[in-house]
Each structure stands twice: as C-alpha cells, then as structure tokens.
Amino acid sequence: MTSSADLLVIGAGPAGAAAAIRAARQGAKVVVFDKAPYGRDKVCGDGLTPRAVGALAELDIALDGAHHIDGLRMIANDTVRELPWPDNTRFPNHGAVWPRRRLDAALIDAAVEAGADVRWETEALPVLDGHRVTGVDAGGDRWAAPMTVVASGAPGKVAKMLGTDRVEGEPFGLAIRAYCESPRHADAHLEACLTLSDEAGTPVPGYGWLFPAGDGTVNIGAGALSTMKGFKKLNLNRLLDDYHEMVRESWGLGPYLERPRAWRLPMTAQRRHGAGWVAIGDAAGLINPMNGEGIDYGLESGMLAADLFLDDPATAPDRYHVAVGERFDSFLSTGRRFSFLIGHPWILKNGLRLAVGTQAIANITLQVMGNLVDGETPGAAGRIFRLTDRTLATADPVLRKTRAAA
Numbered sequence: 530m531t532s533s534a535d536l537l538v539i540g541a542g543p544a545g546a547a548a549a550i551r552a553a554r555q556g557a558k559v560v561v562f563d564k565a566p567y568g569r570d571k572v573c574g575d576g577l578t579p580r581a582v583g584a585l586a587e588l589d590i591a592l593d594g595a596h597h598i599d600g601l602r603m604i605a606n607d608t609v610r611e612l613p614w615p616d617n618t619r620f621p622n623h624g625a626v627w628p629r630r631r632l633d634a635a636l637i638d639a640a641v642e643a644g645a646d647v648r649w650e651t652e653a654l655p656v657l658d659g660h661r662v663t664g665v666d667a668g669g670d671r672w673a674a675p676m677t678v679v680a681s682g683a684p685g686k687v688a689k690m691l692g693t694d695r696v697e698g699e700p701f702g703l704a705i706r707a708y709c710e711s712p713r714h715a716d717a718h719l720e721a722c723l724t725l726s727d728e729a730g731t732p733v734p735g736y737g738w739l740f741p742a743g744d745g746t747v748n749i750g751a752g753a754l755s756t757m758k759g760f761k762k763l764n765l766n767r768l769l770d771d772y773h774e775m776v777r778e779s780w781g782l783g784p785y786l787e788r789p790r791a792w793r794l795p796m797t798a799q800r801r802h803g804a805g806w807v808a809i810g811d812a813a814g815l816i817n818p819m820n821g822e823g824i825d826y827g828l829e830s831g832m833l834a835a836d837l838f839l840d841d842p843a844t845a846p847d848r849y850h851v852a853v854g855e856r857f858d859s860f861l862s863t864g865r866r867f868s869f870l871i872g873h874p875w876i877l878k879n880g881l882r883l884a885v886g887t888q889a890i891a892n893i894t895l896q897v898m899g900n901l902v903d904g905e906t907p908g909a910a911g912r913i914f915r916l917t918d919r920t921l922a923t924a925d926p927v928l929r930k931t932r933a934a935a
C-alpha cells in the first residue's frame with residue numbers, strides 16, 4: 530500500500546527540520562524520516578554566526594538553550610584580534626554556540642509542534658520513475674508526494690541514487706571535534722587559530738577552534754581543506770591533539786569527554802534538483818569554504834525549498850535551483866577559489882599576515898569569511914568582497930593548475 534503526503538523530507542537535521550517547520554506551519558502534510566534515533570548528535574563545532582541566528586529568528590526558534598556569542602577571537606601566530614560581530618549588516622549583531630544534540634532537538638520539536646509527522650530510526654530512499662522522484666521507500670512502506678526534499682547531509686546512499694555527490698576536483702573539507710570541560714566555558718567569544726601545521730610543518734588551510742558552550746564545556750576542533758598539500762595523509766586526530774596541547778593551559782582544558790569524531794564537509798554537489806525533488810543543506814553541498822559553516826545554509830535552503838513548494842509544487846524544483854543559485858553560488862565559488870589559493874603554503878602564510886594585520890582589516894576578514902557581506906554591501910567590506918571576487922575569478926585557471934594538493 531502507498532501512503533501519501535504533500536511533502537516528504539529525508540533527514541531531520543537543521544535543513545530538513547527547517548523545511549518541515551515552514552511547510553507544516555502553512556498546513557502542508559509533511560512526513561520527515563531520519564535513520565537515527567531522536568536526540569542524535571551530529572559531529573559539528575556548534576557555532577552559529579549572526580547569519581544563522583537570523584535564520585533561526587526567521588523560523589521563530591527561541592535561543593534560550595544557546596550560549597550568546599559577541600564575536601570572534603582570531604589568532605595567527607602571535608597576533609590576537611578580538612573582533613565583535615559587525616552591527617552594520619542585515620543580520621543580528623550576535624552569534625551563539627548551541628550543541629547540536631540540543632539545537633537539532635529544538636528544531637525538530639518545532640516541526641512536530643507545527644504538525645509534521647517525524648519517523649525516527651527509519652531510513653528513506655527515493656522512489657524513481659525514470660528521472661522523476663515520486664516519493665520514498667521507508668521502513669517497509671512506500672510514500673508518494675508531489676515533492677521530496679533531500680536533507681540527508683554529506684553524500685551517502687541517497688546521493689548515489691540521485692547523482693548529487695560532490696564535484697570531483699573541487700575543494701571539500703574534513704574536520705574533527707571533541708568536548709572538554711573548561712573554566713572558560715562561558716567566554717563570550719569564539720576562538721579560531723588560523724596557524725595550524727601538520728606533522729611535517731606544512732601550514733594547514735583551515736583552523737583550530739574553541740567554541741564555548743556555556744554549560745561547563747567547550748567544543749574543540751580542527752578542520753582542513755582538501756586543497757592542502759599532503760591532505761590525503763593528514764592525520765586529523767593528531768592535528769586535534771596538537772591543538773589541544775597548544776591551548777590546554779590558556780583554557781584550563783580537561784581531557785576529551787568523548788572520543789574525538791571527524792566528518793566530511795561537502796562544498797559542491799553535481800545536482801541539487803530534479804523532477805519531484807530538491808536537495809538542501811549539506812546534501813546540496815552548501816557549506817562555506819571560508820569557515821566550514823553549514824547550519825545557516827541548511828536552514829536558509831530548507832525555508833526556501835518549502836516556500837517555493839507551497840507556492841507551486843510542480844515548478845518548485847526548477848525555481849529552487851535558480852533561487853538557491855542566486856543566493857549562494859557566487860559566494861561559494863569565491864570561497865572555493867579562495868581555498869585553492871590558501872592551499873599554497875606561501876600564500877597562506879603571507880595572506881594571513883595581511884588578513885589579521887590591523888584591527889580594521891581583521892574586521893573585514895571576519896565579515897567576508899562569515900558571509901555577512903555580499904556584492905550589494907556598502908562600505909569597505911563590500912568593496913573588498915567585490916574586488917576579491919573579481920581578482921579570484923581572473924586568477925581561477927592558474928589557481929587550479931598550480932593547486933598544491935598531493
């Protein structure tokens with residue numbers, strides 16, 4: 530027997546939950562499937578930029594459970610810059626740290642409250658009729674709907690079926706994280722160390738982070754881009770151990786509270802829509818190559834997919850493809866070019882010196898990397914973003930040819 534719904538969602542992370550909240554609140558019959566149990570954790574830094582806080586506000590999610598963050602402490606060798614989140618953008622002037630177990634539960638609880646039917650421990654796979662997705666097979670049942678939202682995170686089985694894997698040769702990231710107790714758990718700043726090196730002393734394009742969760746613990750992690758020389762041999766556990774050792778004293782860090790866990794950060798997707806379906810969040814490769822942020826893009830693309838579906842299910846996938854591209858593609862492709870650039874150790878070292886050289890430039894670096902500016906933003910940050918965009922676009926073929934990765 531086939532059951533039916535208006536909208537089917539594969540994956541109950543931030544992206545899937547955002548789509549479900551938005552559609553269910555407008556009265557759509559929404560069914561969400563997640564193969565994990567309720568309360569599942571997600572390997573993440575738990576950091577929310579002002580843009581993500583803005584997206585949560587758009588969804589009416591109260592930040593009661595989150596730790597308020599005023600800005601970022603950027604560290605490059607001996608230079609330490611404490612930077613407030615800007616207050617001249619269209620986003621709130623604060624961020625947050627919200628451990629994913631709790632953030633994701635708050636989001637999916639809101640979806641249930643809005644009327645979505647969430648089925649845990651139920652793997653869902655798309656049902657294809659030619660190229661059209663007509664619904665899903667889940668837990669022994671078949672479901673049909675005019676549109677299926679693929680919110681299944683970094684590519685796996687669903688991506689193989691729909692051809693949404695990442696684009697070969699384009700950058701992606703890997704990152705690892707753990708939790709530790711720290712007397713500085715309630716710090717009001719995220720901390721990012723931009724000058725990590727691997728065991729051979731090669732500078733790592735990426736960063737080590739300490740994100741205070743306000744609950745007695747901090748999230749400690751490290752991430753790297755695939756454009757790095759020697760990326761395939763990079764030992765993430767060792768990178769994290771070295772970083773832990775580096776910051777142990779200044780943060781009064783205890784040992785890891787659980788085994789450090791690593792996961793992938795997809796930054797491209799071969800496709801993100803087709804007849805009867807759209808992909809959102811990590812499943813669509815929507816991660817910022819400049820800082821590894823993906824929660825906001827998951828929330829924004831989820832809301833966008835639901836709004837277009839509510840408007841007209843038949844044309845929603847095509848319109849989604851255009852709208853998501855207009856919102857994110859130019860920034861993400863600039864970010865990918867940037868990651869080829871910083872894959873070169875010499876450029877990374879000298880670029881960093883420039884990026885944190887003065888407080889004013891570091892403030893602009895923060896705004897550009899946090900995707901808090903765009904081509905329309907006035908002032909110095911907007912000008913620098915437009916200039917960087919144009920320069921990197923011109924240099925792109927050279928950057929790719931001379932890529933440092935081995």
Ligand SMILES: Cc1cc2nc3c(=O)[nH]c(=O)nc-3n(C[C@H](O)[C@H](O)[C@H](O)COP(=O)(O)OP(=O)(O)OC[C@H]3O[C@@H](n4cnc5c(N)ncnc54)[C@H](O)[C@@H]3O)c2cc1C
Nearest residue numbers: 540542543544563564573574576653682704810811823824
């Ligand atoms: C170490 C690390 C640190 C990071 N730090 C940050 C950070 O600080 N801030 C930030 O913004 N981003 C960060 N990111 C990125 C962020 O974690 C992701 O962008 C975000 O989780 C994407 O949300 P999503 O809903 O698209 O996918 P996910 O959160 O991965 O959710 C996908 C869900 O789909 C389910 N699923 C998969 N396949 C199926 C199936 N076939 N059937 C049913 N269910 C299925 C999974 O169980 C999962 O619950 C980090 C990533 C990593 C790896």
